[in-house]
Amino acid sequence: MPLYTGEQLMPGNTGQFLSVLSFVASLVATISFYKATVSKDVLLQQSWKRIARAAFALEIISVIGIFITLYYIISNHRFEYAYSWRHSNLALPMQYIFSCFWEGQEGSFLLWSFWHCVLGGIIMWREKEWEAPVMTTISLMQVALATMALGLYFFDLKIGSSPFVLMRNEDMLSPEQFPIGFKDGVLRQDYLSFIRDGKGLNPLLQNYWMTIHPPVLFLGFASTIVPFAFVIAALWKREYKNWLAPARPYALFSAGILGLGIMMGAAWAYESLTFGGYWAWDPVENASLVPWLVLICAIHTMIAYKHTGHSLKAAFLFYILQFLLIIYSTFLTRSGILGDTSVHAFTDLGMNAQLLAFLTVFVVPSLALFIVRYKELPTIKKEEQISSREFWLFVGSLLFFISALFIIGKTSLPVINKIFGTKYAPAEDIEYSYNKVLLLFAFVIGILTAIGQYLKYKQTPGKQLLKTLLWSTVLALIISLSISAFGEINYNKYGIGFLASIHAAIFAAVYAAVANFLYIFTGIKGKMIKAGASISHFGFGLVLLAILISSSKKEIISWNRSGILVNFGKDSKENPAENLTLVKGVATDMGKYMVTYVGDSTHPLDPKQYFKVNFQNKNSAEAFTLYPDAFVNYQGNGQLMANPDSKHYLHKDVFTYITSMPDPEKNRDTAQFHEKKVKPGDTIWYSKGFMILEKVNGRMSSRNNIRTEPGDSVFAASISIYAKDSSQYKAEPLLIIRNNTLIPVTDTVLSQSLELGFAGADANGIKLAVKESNAVQQYITLKAYQFPAINLLWLGIIITVCGFMLAMVNHIQKNRKAGVK
Amino acid sequence: MKTTHIILLIVIAVGIAILATSITDASTYDSVNSAKAKPGKYVHLIGKLDTSNGRHIEYDALKNPNYLSFHIVDSLGGSTRVVYMKGKPPTDMERSERMVLKGKMTDSAFLCEDILIKCPSKYTEEKAKISSK
Numbered sequence: 040m041p042l043y044t045g046e047q048l049m050p051g052n053t054g055q056f057l058s059v060l061s062f063v064a065s066l067v068a069t070i071s072f073y074k075a076t077v078s079k080d081v082l083l084q085q086s087w088k089r090i091a092r093a094a095f096a097l098e099i100i101s102v103i104g105i106f107i108t109l110y111y112i113i114s115n116h117r118f119e120y121a122y123s124w125r126h127s128n129l130a131l132p133m134q135y136i137f138s139c140f141w142e143g144q145e146g147s148f149l150l151w152s153f154w155h156c157v158l159g160g161i162i163m164w165r166e167k168e169w170e171a172p173v174m175t176t177i178s179l180m181q182v183a184l185a186t187m188a189l190g191l192y193f194f195d196l197k198i199g200s201s202p203f204v205l206m207r208n209e210d211m212l213s214p215e216q217f218p219i220g221f222k223d224g225v226l227r228q229d230y231l232s233f234i235r236d237g238k239g240l241n242p243l244l245q246n247y248w249m250t251i252h253p254p255v256l257f258l259g260f261a262s263t264i265v266p267f268a269f270v271i272a273a274l275w276k277r278e279y280k281n282w283l284a285p286a287r288p289y290a291l292f293s294a295g296i297l298g299l300g301i302m303m304g305a306a307w308a309y310e311s312l313t314f315g316g317y318w319a320w321d322p323v324e325n326a327s328l329v330p331w332l333v334l335i336c337a338i339h340t341m342i343a344y345k346h347t348g349h350s351l352k353a354a355f356l357f358y359i360l361q362f363l364l365i366i367y368s369t370f371l372t373r374s375g376i377l378g379d380t381s382v383h384a385f386t387d388l389g390m391n392a393q394l395l396a397f398l399t400v401f402v403v404p405s406l407a408l409f410i411v412r413y414k415e416l417p418t419i420k421k422e423e424q425i426s427s428r429e430f431w432l433f434v435g436s437l438l439f440f441i442s443a444l445f446i447i448g449k450t451s452l453p454v455i456n457k458i459f460g461t462k463y464a465p466a467e468d469i470e471y472s473y474n475k476v477l478l479l480f481a482f483v484i485g486i487l488t489a490i491g492q493y494l495k496y497k498q499t500p501g502k503q504l505l506k507t508l509l510w511s512t513v514l515a516l517i518i519s520l521s522i523s524a525f526g527e528i529n530y531n532k533y534g535i536g537f538l539a540s541i542h543a544a545i546f547a548a549v550y551a552a553v554a555n556f557l558y559i560f561t562g563i564k565g566k567m568i569k570a571g572a573s574i575s576h577f578g579f580g581l582v583l584l585a586i587l588i589s590s591s592k593k594e595i596i597s598w599n600r601s602g603i604l605v606n607f608g609k610d611s612k613e614n615p616a617e618n619l620t621l622v623k624g625v626a627t628d629m630g631k632y633m634v635t636y637v638g639d640s641t642h643p644l645d646p647k648q649y650f651k652v653n654f655q656n657k658n659s660a661e662a663f664t665l666y667p668d669a670f671v672n673y674q675g676n677g678q679l680m681a682n683p684d685s686k687h688y689l690h691k692d693v694f695t696y697i698t699s700m701p702d703p704e705k706n707r708d709t710a711q712f713h714e715k716k717v718k719p720g721d722t723i724w725y726s727k728g729f730m731i732l733e734k735v736n737g738r739m740s741s742r743n744n745i746r747t748e749p750g751d752s753v754f755a756a757s758i759s760i761y762a763k764d765s766s767q768y769k770a771e772p773l774l775i776i777r778n779n780t781l782i783p784v785t786d787t788v789l790s791q792s793l794e795l796g797f798a799g800a801d802a803n804g805i806k807l808a809v810k811e812s813n814a815v816q817q818y819i820t821l822k823a824y825q826f827p828a829i830n831l832l833w834l835g836i837i838i839t840v841c842g843f844m845l846a847m848v849n850h851i852q853k854n855r856k857a858g859v860k
Numbered sequence: 861m862k863t864t865h866i867i868l869l870i871v872i873a874v875g876i877a878i879l880a881t882s883i884t885d886a887s888t889y890d891s892v893n894s895a896k897a898k899p900g901k902y903v904h905l906i907g908k909l910d911t912s913n914g915r916h917i918e919y920d921a922l923k924n925p926n927y928l929s930f931h932i933v934d935s936l937g938g939s940t941r942v943v944y945m946k947g948k949p950p951t952d953m954e955r956s957e958r959m960v961l962k963g964k965m966t967d968s969a970f971l972c973e974d975i976l977i978k979c980p981s982k983y984t985e986e987k988a989k990i991s992s993k
Contacts, residue, residue: 422862433864437871445878452886464904466885467962467973476878618925618947679948699921699948726923792922820925820948 045231046119046205054108054203058188061101061152065181068094072178075171076275088171092163095174098181099156105149105188109202113139118234121209122146122202128239130646138249139240141257144373145188145202150253152184154261158289162265166285172272173265180264183397187390200390206234242646242670242680248307256304256327259297260365263330265289266337267362270355271405274412283345284854288847290338290358291571295843297331302836309829311682316593317832318586320473322377325450326368332443333361336436343429346496348419350433355416357440359405364447366401370394376453426501428494435487442480446473471533474590478540485547485583488576489515489554492562507561511554519549522588530591545587552580568849575842581835588828596630596693597823618698621652623817628764631657636819637664646670647682650697650819654686667696667821689830695823710812712796718804725811727791728762730770735805752776756797756805760788772797772807783808887962892938895965905961905970907932909953910939917949929969932961941969950977 071091078084109122114136118124126139126146141147159177163170190201206212207226214221220230227233269286273279304324309317318324337357340350371377374391423430449472452463466472493499493507522528523542530538555576563569597619621627621636637651647668655662669681683696715723717732736755747753753775760768773784774797785796785808796808890903909917910931918929928944930953942961953959956977963972 423864425863430863434867437867441871441875441878444875448879462889464887464889464962467887467902472885476881618921620921620925622922699919699925701921818922820921822947 042228043119043207043226043231044229047117048205050108050112050117051120051203051205054105054112055190055201057101057104057108058185058190058201058203061098061105062182062185062189064094064098064101065178065185067091068098069175069178069182072171072175076175076272084171091171091174091178095159095163095178098178099160102149102152102156106153109140109146109149110136112203116237118237119205119207119231120202121204121206121211124206124211124234124237126237126240128237130236131240131245134247134250135240135245138244138246141253142240142244142249143202145200147253147257148184148187149202150257151261152181152188154258155181155184155264158261158265169269169272169282169285172275173268176268176271177264179400183400186393187397196392197390198393243312243682246307246311246682248303248311252300252303252307255296256300259293259300259331260327260369262289262293262296263334263362263365266293266334266358267405270358271408274355274408277412277415279351279417283341284850284857287341288850288854290334290341291843291847291850294331294334294338295575295840295847297327297334298843299836299840301327301331306833309826310685316826317829320446320469322450323372325446326371329443329447329450330361330364330368332439332446333357333364336440336443337361339432339436339439343432347423347427347429348417349423349429350436351418352413352416353433353436355409357436359409363398363402363405364443366398367447370398371450371454376457424498426494426499426504428491428496428499431487431491431494435484435491438480438483438487442477442484445476449473475533475537478537478544481583481587482540482544482547485544485551485580488551488579489547492555492558492573492576508554511550511557514557515546515550515553518553519546522549526588526592528588528591541587541591545584548580548583548587550580552577552584555580568845568852571842571844571846571849573842574845575839578835578838578840578842581831582839583835585828585832585835589826589832592827594825595822596632596825597695597821598630617822618820619823620818620820623819626655628657629823633657634823636817652695652819652821654693663693665693665695669697669700671700685826687830691825691827692829693823693825695821697819697821699820701818710810712794712798712808712810714798714806714808716804717807721804723807723809725791725793725809727764728760730758730760730793730795732805732807733757733759735800747775748777750777754797754800754805756795756807758795758807760791760793762791770795774798774800774805891936892932892934892940892970893936895970896938896940899965899967902962902964905932905934905940905963906958907934907938907961908958909956917953919949921948932959932970940965942972943969944972944975946973950975952977 068091071087071094075084075087075091078087111117112120113123113127114133116123116127116129122143122145123139126142127136131139139146141150155177159174159181162173162177166173185199187199188201189199190204191198207230212220212226212230214224217230217233220227220233266286266289269282269289273282301324304327305317308319334357337354337360340354340357343350344354374394376391423433449465452465455461456463489511490504490508493504519542522545528538528541528545530541555573559565559567559570559573559577563573595617597617619627619629619634621634623636623638626633626635632654635653635655637653639648639650641648648671649666649668652665652667653662654665663686665684665686667681667684669679671679679697679699681697683694685695686693717723719732719734721732723730723732734757736757737752753773755771755773758770758772760770762768768788768791770786770788770793772786772795775782775784781799783796783798785794787794792812794810794812796810798806798808800806887902887904890898890905892905892907895901895903895905910933912933915931919927926945926947928947928949929941930949931939931941933939942963953975960976961970961972962974962976963970965971
């Protein structure tokens with residue numbers, strides 16, 4: 040008999056049990072795989088391995104079990120569970136149930152853990168020789184992740200945060216906040232029937248990207264452990280050569296998927312959030328980019344080692360660091376330490392000590408192992424030739440690594456402040472502070488990417504290099520010079536030096552793309568299975584080019600040329616005035632478009648409100664309608680949460696989103712008429728311009744819709760209105776005299792919020808009543824951007840990822856052939 | 861000397877140069893009063909919305925969608941008017957427990973370039989929002 044009616048305690052208990060089971064199973068797996076690695080006796084090895092495999096299988100089962108249990112709780116809206124109440128509600132469409140799942144920290148750790156299970160399963164199945172040492176590391180990681188979702192108390196220390204806790208056990212129900220659920224200060228037996236609905240998923244996350252981006256990103260995160268585990272195993276077992284072939288496909292897979300996951304986040308930010316772009320150097324973005332950069336360094340130095348025996352130490356160090364940086368970024372983004380510098384509001388779950396322990400458990404032993412083994416690592420005494428490929432692979436990796444250090448160093452400012460008690464804040468112009476440095480790196484990296492594959496290992500004859508590179512160089516020069524000449528790239532915000540660097544980097548990016556594209560045909564003679572590297576480098580060149588063009592040619596088209604421009608003296612040049620107000624039905628001048636807010640619509644099953652905005656090009660027939668949408672007053676929070684809409688062209692996007700709209704509650708007309716005595720020819724000022732009384736006509740009105748009766752005397756004041764934005768309007772308030780009574784008929788100018796009345800007349804002129812209303816209108820405020828080359832960016836990313844996957848397939852096949860021999 | 865060593869030295873030099881430039885880039889966190897002591901310098905202020913004495917958030921999209929004005933008070937009691945020329949009040953501004961403002965102090969007001977809102981922690985917010993319709 041349950042204590043409270045309606046509660047289902049079974050799923051929570053099952054989930055909690057499985058969490059503990061997962062912790063124990065992964066712990067047993069770690070110890071057994073460790074024993075299997077260190078045992079000298081083959082029979083003992085075999086039996087430890089059997090135990091370890093069984094334990095890891097149990098781990099896989101329990102993680103999947105936790106997944107199913109949590110899914111059951113969320114999809115059945117069991118609001119007695121805090122996780123379900125926090126992250127879902129009844130109105131949530133089915134496709135977002137998974138999004139609720141990983142909105143919380145607990146669910147995202149679970150997702151991460153799930154991918155380790157999948158990868159661990161593949162390794163146990165495929166990697167015979169390396170299974171035990173590699174799986175030791177992965178199982179240890181599973182132990183660490185399992186503790187994150189444990190939610191148990193050891194004395195006063197809380198370990199992890201469980202997704203299976205009940206609301207009533209979490210102090211979330213109290214008599215003050217939830218009076219209806221209490222009787223005499225005690226929680227009612229049927230309290231659950233008063234919790235009608237959950238808090239729901241953050242509306243900004245109700246988006247299909249939220250369904251697909253986290254699984255891909257976490258697969259990327261999870262997969263970085265595999266090459267790391269191989270490297271640790273190699274150091275541990277002192278086998279410095281054999282690890283390379285089996286680890287290589289995993290490393291390539293990881294680089295492809297992690298890159299894809301990061302850029303899916305960028306696409307999400309671009310398409311459905313109102314950050315006004317795809318990348319903002321936000322700490323959370325940086326924290327996932329940096330491990331990727333270091334992983335790329337690791338792959339390149341590993342290739343140099345494979346072919347020449349050079350750069351082994353660097354490859355080991357990079358593989359270790361890329362994974363440690365993944366854990367470090369987890370610490371950064373989940374500990375709440377970035378609170379003051381990031382727009383992504385991560386809440387502190389009170390697990391900082393545990394996160395720090397998580398970091399230490401992997402940082403200290405792996406670096407210690409590297410240092411202990413450092414002297415033993417085989418090196419080649421002979422110096423690399425400057426004309427050799429391995430030399431430039433090393434230099435390129437080093438440059439990539441410095442750029443990674445630069446990014447993570449800047450991102451870690453809050454950590455530095457915490458440790459040293461300093462008060463450094465991010466730079467004034469965050470994007471520029473990154474771009475000005477990384478632009479130079481982009482230039483060098485682009486050139487190296489172009490020529491890298493044309494260099495030979497050991498030594499490259501100079502003449503041969505010039506000959507093979509000739510066509511790519513000429514073609515790249517032609518293309519990049521025409522982009523520079525006709526592309527109208529004149530981004531002069533930071534002076535001529537920066538602009539010159541942009542043009543130089545554009546050449547480097549084009550060179551990288553062209554040279555690698557041609558290499559597919561000249562270098563490897565069109566054998567596509569071998570073209571993975573060339574294809575991904577080609578894609579990388581396109582990505583660089585797209586970033587340069589889209590960033591330097593991004594244009595705000597909603598410059599506000601109307602309204603009051605408040606003057607701030609010398610600072611007035613900093614007034615960006617990027618928001619434009621559109622009054623319903625009034626075409627407004629916005630750059631090369633006339634824009635009209637036509638109306639809005641809602642749908643009973645969709646909490647969003649859609650705004651219909653027409654764009655008409657002033658100089659051509661180009662016309663389109665965009666439907667930016669927004670959650671208006673979602674769950675009574677009085678806020679506007681907007682999603683943008685874009686018109687996609689092949690070469691650019693026109694991108695717009697709503698920034699504000701009137702609050703119907705506050706939108707009551709409180710303004711008063713003010714009477715002014717004027718004569719024809721007089722000027723009257725109002726807040727947005729002025730008006731002139733042209734003349735007063737008797738018995739003449741151009742307003743046909745005003746009904747008059749025979750015998751009426753009609754006087755019309757014809758008024759011209761000149762607004763500050765140089766638009767002109769006509770208004771004609773009337774005064775009708777009927778049977779000795781005065782009937783004033785007002786006239787309104789909607790876009791200027793003006794209401795004019797003809798209040799009376801005498802020999803000296805007329806009395807004009809002017810009201811500047813603050814309520815009569817329906818309007819929206821929006822921002823609009825023009826983004827060129829955005830499609831080139833997405834194309835470049837897809838090509839790069841395809842290149843990585845092709846290279847992975849190629850190396851799996853090679854390994855298989857080698858295994859058969 | 862091996863070429864790798866030379867390269868490493870160059871790399872270290874470049875690294876130090878970059879580090880030096882980014883430190884000169886870096887701004888600081890200031891209180892209202894210390895920001896007033898250095899007008900025109902780019903700083904970060906941390907404070908909360910000041911609604912005492914009838915002060916309120918001024919924003920009217922019809923008059924000017926790019927003009928927002930409000931007052932903040934910091935933990936030391938320093939108070940200033942803030943002018944933001946980039947748009948509407950950020951989401952949840954009224955409910956925020958603290959905000960980070962980036963910009964420059966001028967004679968009349970703190971000219972703000974960017975507002976970062978910190979909401980009450982999820983925990984307390986949840987307590988407040990359990991309701992029974």
